[in-house]
Amino acid sequence: MSELPQLIRTERLALVDFLETLGPTQWATRSLCDAWTVQDVAAHLAWTPRLRPSELLPGIVKAGFRLNRASAETAKRWAERGPEAIVAQLRQNAETNAKPPGVPEIAALVDAVVHAIDIRHPLSSPRPVSPEVFAKVANFSVEAKWPMTVSVGGSARKRLAGVRLVADGYDWAYGEGHEVHASGDTVLRILNGRGATRQELTGDGATHLAMRLNP
Incomplete structure (x- = not known):
């Protein structure tokens, strides 16, 4: 296989x-x-x-x-x-x-x-998922285009505009701007429209991203 x-x-x-x-x-x-x-x-x-x-x-x-x-x-x-x-x-x-x-x-x-x-x-x-699986899932989630994004509330790229999202414990990050750190689980939730609480985020962009995810 x-x-x-x-x-x-x-x-x-x-x-x-x-x-x-x-x-x-x-x-x-x-x-x-x-x-x-x-x-x-x-x-x-x-x-x-x-x-x-x-x-x-x-x-x-x-x-x-x-x-x-x-x-x-x-x-x-x-x-x-x-x-x-x-x-x-x-x-x-x-x-x-x-x-x-x-x-x-x-x-x-x-x-x-x-x-x-x-x-x-x-x-x-x-x-926790393996680093290999995490990278594949995170990269696809960021790069997905319509109609694949319909079920997750739209484009992850737009959701992360002005933010650099970093997955703690993984060699993965995306975006440019104020840095936000989160666990791998939380990152995958954010990329796929599941949101995250302010307490799950750290970094100088954490409050900004939390407000965007929870309007």
């Missing part, structure tokens, strides 16, 4: 192993994805890679061509299948290297890592 598929498989299986430890209350916990629960996010990860293009368009049309609304509606419907079915499908995706239709393979790695943060952060169970 080549490098990228192996990294995707490793991240996916790490999340599957974690999900298998959760109880009903944890599955019902609000995730970082707006009104989605942990179960909703896991269901989205489980079945989006299995979605055929012919199944995708009707849902988008029904949602008034609002992609995020269409994703939310399908995720909540899939979540009704229950944790056991969700975990089984996630494990199958990891073994077969399934990915959503019409997206580059790297997007599957980004989904695996960022949605794992969406799930783990509210449950206070962080899992």
Whole structure:
């Protein structure tokens, strides 16, 4: 197996192993994805890679061509299948290297890592990613263009205008301007529209960026 598929498989299986430890209350916990629960996010990860293009368009049309609304509606419907079915499908995706239709393979790695943060952060169970995985996910997140940025609230480059964001513990930084330091987990949340609190940021640009992220 080549490098990228192996990294995707490793991240996916790490999340599957974690999900298998959760109880009903944890599955019902609000995730970082707006009104989605942990179960909703896991269901989205489980079945989006299995979605055929012919199944995708009707849902988008029904949602008034609002992609995020269409994703939310399908995720909540899939979540009704229950944790056991969700975990089984996630494990199958990891073994077969399934990915959503019409997206580059790297997007599957980004989904695996960022949605794992969406799930783990509210449950206070962080899992640091390797420097190799972090760099790939962070670089893709910064460089992504429309329509890949629709689901994360727009361009990360615009979000970081006038700021140099530095990931503590990683050899990674982006931007020019007032410096802001944050953990790797926090950096990936910022790049993917999940926000961050002022307490999670340090540096002379921390207050400015926090105000931008939390208007």
